[in-house]
Amino acid sequence: MNIHDIRSMFPILDQEVNGKPLVYLDSAATSQKPVTVIETLDRYYREYNSNVHRGVHTLGTKATDAYENAREKVRKFISASSIQEIIFTRGTTTAINMIAESYGRDNLGEGDEIVITYMEHHANIIPWQQIAKRTGAKLKYIPLQEDGSIDLKDVEATVTNQTKIVSVMMVSNVLGTINPIKEITEIAHRNGAVMVVDGAQAAPHMKIDVKDLDCDFLAFSGHKMCGPTGIGVLYGRKALLKKMEPVETGGEMIDFVDLYESTWKELPWKFEAGTPIIAGAIGLGAAIDFLEDVGLDQILEHEHKLANYAMERLSQVEGLTIYGPKHRAGLVTFNIEDVHPHDVATVLDADGIAVRAGHHCAQPLMKWLKVSATARASFYLYNTEEEIDKLVEGLIKTKEYFSNGF
Ligand code: 7TS
Numbered sequence: 001m002n003i004h005d006i007r008s009m010f011p012i013l014d015q016e017v018n019g020k021p022l023v024y025l026d027s028a029a030t031s032q033k034p035v036t037v038i039e040t041l042d043r044y045y046r047e048y049n050s051n052v053h054r055g056v057h058t059l060g061t062k063a064t065d066a067y068e069n070a071r072e073k074v075r076k077f078i079s080a081s082s083i084q085e086i087i088f089t090r091g092t093t094t095a096i097n098m099i100a101e102s103y104g105r106d107n108l109g110e111g112d113e114i115v116i117t118y119m120e121h122h123a124n125i126i127p128w129q130q131i132a133k134r135t136g137a138k139l140k141y142i143p144l145q146e147d148g149s150i151d152l153k154d155v156e157a158t159v160t161n162q163t164k165i166v167s168v169m170m171v172s173n174v175l176g177t178i179n180p181i182k183e184i185t186e187i188a189h190r191n192g193a194v195m196v197v198d199g200a201q202a203a204p205h206m207k208i209d210v211k212d213l214d215c216d217f218l219a220f221s222g223h224k225m226c227g228p229t230g231i232g233v234l235y236g237r238k239a240l241l242k243k244m245e246p247v248e249t250g251g252e253m254i255d256f257v258d259l260y261e262s263t264w265k266e267l268p269w270k271f272e273a274g275t276p277i278i279a280g281a282i283g284l285g286a287a288i289d290f291l292e293d294v295g296l297d298q299i300l301e302h303e304h305k306l307a308n309y310a311m312e313r314l315s316q317v318e319g320l321t322i323y324g325p326k327h328r329a330g331l332v333t334f335n336i337e338d339v340h341p342h343d344v345a346t347v348l349d350a351d352g353i354a355v356r357a358g359h360h361c362a363q364p365l366m367k368w369l370k371v372s373a374t375a376r377a378s379f380y381l382y383n384t385e386e387e388i389d390k391l392v393e394g395l396i397k398t399k400e401y402f403s404n405g406f
Contacts, residue, residue: 003293003302007382009034009290020352023387028173028201028331028378029356030223033287037226040286052278053252053269066312067278070285072203074233077288078218079209084238084267088281091232092200093123098234098271099196102244104165110136113163115193117142117150117172118368119172120256122361124198128167137164138327144368147325148175155187163193174360174376176307176328178202185214194240200224203233204380205303205329207296210235213295224278227287234271241267248273286292299381303330306379306388313392313393319399320402331378333360336395339402341375347398353391380387 007013010032015022024032044066050059052067075085076301089095104127114128118141132139142158147153149169159166166188170181185195194216199208204225212217217240222231236244246253253273258282264270291299307330319327319337336344341357348355357375359366366372377391394395 001207001298003382003384006294007384009036011035012039013382014142017352017354018350023351023353023390025377025383025387025391026268026354026356027204027380027383028224028376030229030262030391031204031226031380032382033228033258034226034290036290037228037283037286037341039242039363041228041279041283043284046327048184049279051275056338060153061119063278064175066282066285067276070281071290071335073285077208077292078203078233078235079211080235081211082238084347085233085266087236087241087271088233089219089232089275091221091223092121092198092219093232094282095232095234096123096196096198096216097127098247099167099219099236101216101247102130103127103240104131104135104137106245108132108135108137108164108241111162112137112149113140113160113168114138115140115142115159115163115188117168117329118144119148119150119175119177119362119365120167120169121173121198122363123200124167125364128165138288141364142168148172148323149177149325150179150184152180154189155184159187159191159193161191163188163191165192165196167196167198169198170208171205172324173201173331174333174362174365175324176331178329178332181215182213189214201329204291205296206300216240222284222287223285225287227284228280228340231277233284237325238267241271246270250274252276252362294381306330306383306385308331309385310377310379310388313388314395315390317395317399320395323352323374327394329382330383331376333374333376335371335374336399336402339398341373343402344375344395344398347401348391348394351394351397353394355391 048059048062050063052064071083071086076081082329101388176241188195195214199218199220203220218235223229310332323333346355355377
């Protein structure tokens with residue numbers, strides 16, 4: 001598919017914002033949705049909306065088949081061994097909270113360690129802080145290199161045989177760093193720890209193979225990968241999930257309920273209490289079909305080109321600091337000297353250019369960078385070099401605007 005065909009699949013891109021063609025550079029926050037996903041949701045609600053796993057009526061069976069079919073698509077997408085390892089959640093945040101609450105609660109104690117890095121998103125920090133407080137475990141941080149990458153020597157030095165959980169993002173939502181997850185997993189396992197991967201910024205852009213990575217848990221969100229909001233995935237190694245207690249209980253997840261005792265359904269349903277996110281899961285299945293039709297290799301290559309082009313063009317803008325390593329995923333985080341990033345985003349918005357400004361839910365990383373906030377342009381399969389040119393023009397205009405006064 002060429003870029004013109006890809007863009008034509010995203011109806012939202014064909015509009016003007018503040019009198020200018022929309023330039024959407026905020027896909028790391030949430031991606032836009034192709035027409036195939038929108039139509040899949042529309043068809044579900046128009047034609048076979050029904051609850052799943054109950055009753056025998058035709059619509060219910062159709063909805064159940066579509067929901068479970070989406071689970072199989074997710075399994076294949078990340079090369080998991082079994083659909084028993086694929087749990088639908090509300091998103092990455094919920095998935096990591098579930099791991100901390102369930103695995104963490106039962107496997108951590110005084111003196112045990114949880115290891116994360118300085119670049120993590122709050123979703124991969126706070127659940128660990130909370131479970132550390134409740135269990136007496138200690139939270140430790142792998143330091144970063146000056147360019148915002150991880151040196152495996154630092155992983156070796158931080159992870160010990162007291163470490164029970166290592167949890168690291170695959171791609172940084174701020175620095176664009178692509179972390180050596182396979183190598184970190186090997187170190188975690190060698191020390192007897194389980195490996196949790198935050199795949200929120202990786203799953204939309206690159207092939208993830210959980211067998212090859214050998215990770216124990218993986219979390220990601222549908223809305224960042226062309227799917228609907230409110231759906232995400234928790235992958236867990238079957239042997240671990242089997243031993244874990246559900247975090248939520250209630251309808252749907254039970255096998256048998258007596259007055260004082262209950263038993264759970266088998267995997268993965270014991271972790272999906274209540275009416276599940278039916279439309280969301282079916283929509284995520286359609287998003288996976290779309291990404292696979294385009295090809296993840298093509299998406300990654302396109303974003304790599306855009307990131308290189310953006311780095312080259314932005315480095316020519318005087319007074320602009322770019323954060324993160326040279327080799328990076330498709331996003332660029334930066335600051336312009338003497339201009340607050342919120343002002344940068346506001347001036348760009350007046351020209352129809354959407355970027356994110358703020359701490360990007362990574363306040364420990366902001367502290368490490370010694371800034372309170374940054375601006376971020378993030379790219380996806382539908383972005384073009386012309387859009388990056390518009391960003392650069394907008395940034396030059398922003399600088400002039402603030403240096404010349406109003
Ligand atoms: N982990 C990473 C690496 C993320 O980038 C995000 C969201 C999350 C976890 C949480 O995902 P959620 O779907 O559960 O909210 N990151 C961003 C961002 O960079 N801008 O807005 C949301």
